[in-house]
Amino acid sequence: MKFGSSLRYRLAAAIFALALTAPGAAQQAAPQTQGAHTGHGAHAGHGAAALTNLQGLADRYVAEGKTANMVIGVAMPSGETAWVKAGTLAMRGTTPADEQSLYRIYSMTKPIVGLATALLIGDGKLTLDTPLSDIYPEFSDMQVLVDPETPGETRPATRPITIRNLITHTAGLGYSIVPSGVAELYRTQGIVPGMRRPNPMMPSGEQPASLDDFVSLVAKQPLITDPGTEWRYSIGLDVMGAVIQKVSGMPLEDFLQQRIFTPLGMDDTGFVVPQEDLGRLTTNYFLMDGSLIPIDNPNNSEYSAPAPFPSGGGGLASTGEDYLRFMTALANGGMLEGRQVLPAEAIALVTSNLLPEGVTYESGGYGAGGRVVTRADTGPMGSYGWGGAAGTLATALPAQGTAAVLMTQYMPQDAYPLPKDLAAALMADMMAMGAANDN
Structure with a gap:
């Protein structure tokens, strides 16, 4: 295939957009590098062989002990997929990481739940302006903190949550x-969705036993601000998971499986990693004093058993291959491999700016569970994406039909300048390809 100037722009723009989507006793081993390849399965092209800067980035992060592995996938407008891979599933490991390795994607669960919401809206079971109290009456009389940063005095909310x-x-x-x-109040009350085991670094009260119990507990706590007046990162998508479950009449896990994962062929995405798949699960690390400390490994992973309730805001595990299929569908109006697998209207809703009037976000807009670029100074216009707490990143560019995903596993996500490094590496690769094609 030819990498002309248009494709170079699309790929570079994809990673540039991705670079802007981050929400904000380990031992070092010699890295194992698998290199770049292209294709859906066995279908290959020559383009990815030139991704030397991306490969160098992945190799460098692994060689320097910044992470055990890195997998980068780019879906091209031609339908071809390019992968760059480096490292092993764990430090000092022997199993290479690839696009079928399993990662904890944390907040990259949010765009999936955003799509589930859009599907229910398409079904006529919800609207964007449906009050939450219509589904859970407990939210009909919410109180708001007088000082958003200080627990204590409250006043009645001026409008309902929608x-x-x-x-x-x-x-x-x-x-x-x-x-x-409300942060400490949430922790004391056990409002910590996604936490599967007690965490000594963030102690909390006992978690509720179900999504309905979770929602009832949240309704008893004050709000930070009046609904619809300010963007604040929150458990909103976790509450939305409960709404999806109640409105659809099926467990959240089943709805996601039936309406999203099965149609997209996301065979390895779920809230639990089955026992037979734990051999593909990466180890998660926490960077402390310059060393990567393992905090969850496949031999005793918290992902091998269900959480008290499924976290729509951060509970999924997935593979690079699965998540790139999801982002590719978002970038192409629900089309995947030549088929309309998801409604175009739902995709358009997810990737459009849905912020209430008068509310702003740093990229200009925010869609269903992910940022939307509506200001040219913050990235490619119309790009949509989000990141996860363990370094994962994803972006879709509907205008260009391009998507990109990066999988790795370290915390905290801002420990390294990976998004910017990634943007620079891909831009360099695209420019090099352009120069080669022009000769």
Whole structure:
């Protein structure tokens, strides 16, 4: 295939957009590098062989002990997929990481739940402006902190929480991991979705036993701000998971499987890693004093058993291959491998700016569970994506029909300048390909 200037722009723009989507006793071993290849399965082209800068980036991060592995996938407008891979599933490991290795994607669960919301809207079972209290009456009389950063005095909310608010982080809800007037309250009450085992680094009360119990507990806590007035990262998509379950009449896991994972061929994505697949699960690490400390490994992974309730905001594990299929469908109006596998209307809703009037976000817009670029100074216009707490990143560019995914596993996600490094490496590769084609 030819890598002309248009394709070079699309691929470079994809990773540039990806670089802007991050939400914000280990031993070193010699890295094992698999190199780049292209194709869906056995279908190959010559282009990825020239991804020397991307390969060098992945190799460098592994060789320097920054991470055990790195897998990067780019879906091209031609339908071809290019992969760059380096490292092993764990430090000092022997099993190479590839596009079928399993990763904890954490907040990259949010765009999937955003799509599930759009599908229910398409079914006529919800609207963006449906009040949450229509589904869970417990939210009909919410209180708001007088000082958003300080627990204590409250006042009545001026407006109801809506579905739009939940999927755009404008509901006034908080997060136990984000400082605010409700963060410690959430932790004390066990409102820590996605936590599967007690965490000594972030102690909390006992978690509720179901999604309905979780929602009832959240409804008893004050809001940080009035709904629809401010963007604040939150448990909104976790609450949305409960709404999806109640409105659809089936467990959240089943809805996602039937309506998203099965149609897209995402065979390895779920809230639990089956026992027979644990051999493909990467080890997760925490960077402490310059060393990677293993915090979850396949021999005793918390992902081998269900959480108290499924976290729509951060509970999924997936592979690079699966998640790139998801992002490719978002970039192509629900089309995948020449078939319309998801409704175009749902994809358009997910990737459009859904923020309430008067609310802004750093990229200009925010869609269903992910950022949308509506300001040219923040990235390619119309690009959509999000990142995960363990370094994973994903982006889709609907205008260019291009998508990209990066899988790795380290925390905290901002420990390294990986998004910027990634953008620079791909830009260099695309420019080199252009020069070669022009000669």
